[in-house]
């Protein structure tokens with residue numbers, strides 16, 4: 383009889399997954415994904431609208447030939463959730479690629495929060511302006527917190543500003559993170575003069591306008607993952623140099639890209655690999671959808687990295703950390719767990 387799949391819950395994921403291990407594997411995942419050589423199979427996320435309940439279910443499968451890793455992330459994102467329940471909830475399934483059997487089930491919510499923030503941090507590492515004094519975060523939910531945590535660890539910001547639709551949630555955010563945060567009464571006030579701006583809202587209409595953004599600043603646009611949703615106005619989309627995690631996903635899922643008609647300059651993986659330039663002296667915008675890594679990653683269609691690719695890598699990090707062993711594949715890892 384086949385071994386039962388192992389289960390790795392949220393607390394264990396949170397305990398084991400460290401940014402230090404996650405960042406290099408995500409960089410590698412971004413590069414592999416952007417080679418487009420057929421070695422990473424990660425279709426654009428398939429999303430089912432659950433209109434009756436104002437939500438969506440996204441499925442993000444991915445297969446990576448080199449590491450022989452087969453995984454799927456399933457993520458739900460709902461506008462209205464019961465008090466105290468996260469709007470985003472994800473599960474990652476790992477399969478044995480040789481026969482397709484299920485080897486592991488793990489919480490994907492923490493992975494989604496950390497993977498997404500880590501990829502924004504990678505984009506910022508490559509695209510940042512010379513001066514890094516002020517960080518602006520629009521939104522105050524789970525992604526705002528994970529972005530705050532890694533951005534304040536990785537970069538020497540002197541000031542962090544936050545804006546949210548309600549001052550109460552912005553103040554709650556300021557009380558949850560370690561370190562000083564300036565709560566702003568308007569998005570404009572938060573954005574003016576900022577060197578790096580992060581948008582992590584569930585908005586479907588623009589909350590960030592090009593006229594507010596300092597020339598030469600870098601923007602990480604993380605929300606608005608539906609073809610009809612926006613976080614940015616056309617002025618910003620057209621004036622910034624546009625980088626994405628996946629061109630295919632951006633052209634199918636990002637309302638900011640599709641509706642503005644902005645030209646995509648490069649995938650982030652191409653910049654990390656060095657085949658496309660990082661135009662740091664210009665205003666840059668990284669449109670994240672999770673395709674490459676994340677999804678896979680945790681979400682496979684990753685949006686893997688957004689999708690798919692990223693996901694398996696994240697899982698590797700988890701397991702390596704726990705076992706202090708270098709595993710070469712998720713499946714090996716899953717087997718190991720099931721025997722211990």
Ligand SMILES: NC(=O)C1=CN([C@@H]2O[C@H](COP(=O)(O)OP(=O)(O)OC[C@H]3O[C@@H](n4cnc5c(N)ncnc54)[C@H](O)[C@@H]3O)[C@@H](O)[C@H]2O)C=CC1
Nearest residue numbers: 469498521522523524525582583584585605606670671672
């Ligand atoms: N690019 C990627 O790989 C990923 C993107 N996301 C996206 O990031 C965004 C934030 O996700 P979470 O922090 O997990 O969600 P959350 O529900 O924890 O926080 C959402 C934030 O958006 C604000 N908000 C909601 N509606 C708004 C509106 N109409 N205008 C302005 N603000 C509004 C809320 O007040 C809250 O501060 C979402 O759009 C989510 O879909 C999430 C995971 C991965």
Ligand SMILES: O=C(O)C1=NCCCC1
Nearest residue numbers: 457494607671672676681
């Ligand atoms: O990659 C993910 O996970 C998500 N991306 C976009 C919004 C929903 C979750």
